[in-house]
Amino acid sequence: MSTPLATGEFTRHLRVDHVSAVHVAARVARTVAKAAGLPSSLPDQAAVVASELASNLDKHAREGQLYISPVLHGTGVDIIAADTGPGMLDVDRCLADGHTTTGTLGAGLGAIRRMAAEFAVHTVPGEGTLISARVLAPGTTRTPPVAHVNVPAPGEEVSGDLAAVRETGAGFTLLMVDGLGHGPDAAAASAAVLEAFDRDPARPLPALFTELHRGARQTRGAAVAVLRQRGTRGEFLGIGNVSAAVLAGGSARQLLSLPGVVGLRLPPATVRPVELPPGTTVVLHSDGISGDWLPAATTSAGLVPSLLAGSLVHRHRVTRDDSAVLAVKFPGEPA
Ligand SMILES: [Mn+2]
Incomplete structure (x- = not known):
């Protein structure tokens, strides 16, 4: 464990x-x-x-x-x-x-x-x-701009949500995990997913999810979303109740996750290709953030990742659950 x-x-x-x-x-x-x-x-x-x-x-x-x-x-x-x-x-x-x-x-x-x-x-x-x-700290890399906020549910010392960003080859791989429920057992499920993820975050997404599923088997299970970026191309796979959106050119597009629970019931992996033009911001968040921000997301599209993450957690937090947001802006301005 x-x-x-x-x-x-x-x-x-x-x-x-x-x-x-x-x-x-x-x-x-x-x-x-x-x-x-x-x-x-x-x-x-x-x-x-x-x-x-x-x-x-x-x-x-x-x-x-x-x-x-x-x-x-x-x-x-x-x-x-x-x-x-x-x-x-x-x-x-x-x-x-x-x-x-x-x-x-x-x-x-x-x-x-x-x-x-x-x-x-x-x-x-x-x-x-x-x-x-x-x-x-001096020497800390600033590219790409990454921000995250991860607030435990009221009364909890730990969050069952977890986010990570890893360099994978010529791009980045983003992870958002929501261990089922909240509290220490949820955190243990998320930690098991992260441990499996870090064994090789660069592997193809279907194989990666098989590994995450295996790693989370002894836990209560988790919802997981992974977005991989390479230049202006990306791919996405989400299982369970985690949300993802791509903000580009003043509009927001939601990326849908598949039903299932990593560690308990893994559906057949369907990887979705994603366009990531320069200047695109990607947001992944747990269900501790309400999805009602998306229809009005045009106002969020111009925010830097730290303000975007802060805005979502401050204005759209569901207070009975852990609430995590990961926002990443890929460099460059649209041509
Ligand atoms: Mn949750």
């Missing part, structure tokens, strides 16, 4: 509804950054970024939340702040040092932007703001 992943692999989710959350945010960010392997003063930088974001939420936002996750591809920590309003009327002015509304908002965001290796803001006045800041 595989060991479930440590708690440090998952997203720590904090509600910022009191000034005391600022200190909690700093402590959690430092812990996640250390567990992720960030060296020297970088865990302290992550703590400063998290406390500035929490402080902004406490002062200016409604229903402010922070999502603090280890980076999936490389060494680092992602800190995403999300709220439901009021939104920044002028992002550039808020980012300029010295701009203040009720004290430290402008100076705080300017400082965060300088400390973060990557920084992005999306704001809709009246609706809310998403901010993502990534603190990265």
Whole structure:
């Protein structure tokens, strides 16, 4: 039986509804950054970024939340702040040092932007703001842009969902697993799938799923989706209740999974070819994210992966289950 992943692999989710959350945010960010392997003063930088974001939420936002996750591809920590309003009327002015509304908002965001290796803001006045800041270890590769959020179900220490990205030859292979149910047994099922996946993530998808199925047999089973990219071509195979979508050219296309449970009932593998023009974003998510974001996904299509993942988990999370999102943007702009 595989060991479930440590708690440090998952997203720590904090509600910022009191000034005391600022200190909690700093402590959690430092812990996640250390567990992720960030060296020297970088865990302290992550703590400063998290406390500035929490402080902004406490002062200016409604229903402010922070999502603090280890980076999936490389060494680092992602800190995403999300709220439901009021939104920044002028992002550039808020980012300029010295701009203040009720004290430290402008100076705080300017400082965060300088400390973060990557920084992005999306704001809709009246609706809310998403901010993502990534603190990265030196030398960490940034291509392709990958973001993930994986929030355990309420009351659980571990998530039964799991995401991974592996370089496979001239491209990447993306994995999303949802161990049935939630809690430690679900996490054990996901970990067994990942272990089988990592024996050779580059093998042809039907053979890969046979291996995943074998690896998960002693567990309660899992829903699994795999997308493999090579240049502008991809292929997809999903079994069970996991969702996948391709965002390109301002539109979103859903990739359908087959009924079944990896480890219990494996249907005949039908691999679906997928076009991935340069600049395409691929999203895989567990059923802890409601599918109702897709019809309105044209507004999501332009978001960088960190903001897209944050937006899905913040606005479309199903709170009774583990909720995981993996978003990857393949480089290059459409011709
Ligand atoms: Mn689930």
